[in-house]
Amino acid sequence: MTISTSAPRSAIRAIVTGHTRGLGAALAQSLLQRNIEVLGLGRGAHEELASLHPARFTQAVVDLADPAALERWLAGDTLNAFTLGAQCVLLVNNAGTVDPIAPLGEQDPLAIARAVTLNVAAPLMLANALAATRALSADASRRIVHVSSGAARNAYPGWSVYCATKVAGFNVTSAQTHVH
Template sequence: MTTSSSASRTAIRALVTGHTRGLGAAIAELLLQRDIDVLGLGRGTNAALASAHAAHFSEAVVDLADPLALEQWLASGAFEAFIEGADCVVLVNNAGTVEPIAPLGAQDASAIARAVTLNVATPLMLANALAATPALSANASRRIVHISSGAARNAYAGWSVYCATKAALDHHARAVALDAPTNVRICSLAPGVIDTGMQATIRSTQANHFPLRERFEKLKEDGQLSSPEAAARQVVDYALSEAFGSAPTSDVRELG
């Protein structure tokens, strides 16, 4: 997929959730550097992106852990207005939370509800909106990237909510692939272990709530965490490649 010509600036558009920091900010930045118009969606704004890429970056403030707020935003027509006429739309479902980190019985009920909404309901609602939108021609390509995790495929004590929600994204991608909707490609993609605020949250968790905390502390100490920029490059390169969607689940560490 070519993104270098001036015509491609309007041909490809991308919606990135959780674009204000970490991996989401790095993905948005890289897409903008490739002359792709980006709409950031989240509960905050990214002043740096807005300043550096005023012509090709827009954002909407929506609490993605509130399904009614997202439903109202989708009904506003802002999504259709942004993607209208595009030849390809890339949806990057990046926003997510690792909390609550605690064993069953010690989890806050409201935190569970917010995590399930943010990590599962929001990506599924946005994916459905992209597949159903009348703003694109029948031939337009729709690419859905769920940012998954190794926790989707391996269980960890203290992460029952996070593991379950990321596994839900993987299985959603598998089922959508079986649906084979026209011109829709989907992949639930694990980006590796990245040096972001989520990792800081993990390292600050009580050891009795997350027995593997020491392992993640050591990854930081030993410099084994990927930078958001390096992980974003792998995600974006794959999302724009011809190979994208050839498998419904993948891991950047397994890509050639």
């Protein structure tokens, strides 16, 4: 993955997780149509966005449900290279999973761990990395959006893990709002 340096960089840049389908793909497309550079993070690539917006779209294939994989990616230079010189960086933590869907006692422990990592730990790790990056000037703006759902406020049978992670995400947002 290479960050284009030949063309003028946009002042506003966005990082979108889960950019390959659904809401994440729609958000990435909408941002690109507004001439905002996008860095997509996900388990796969979005070839159509890459071909339609080669100068403004970058993507990294990283399994956000694997904390070691995300830690390795964060240890690299892609985040700093992407954000360098931006006046505003938007992080959209969109990737998530509703699995495992099952009653308590019937949920796969590994699926629970992956869901908690993807829905809670990865957004925290990315937000922390963006807040800490030295590639942005002191007056540059950092905006962090954690995509949520009604499951943060309403319990659904069999969705205990998803509901719990969405409540956690809601509280992360609340805590970050009070600090920053």
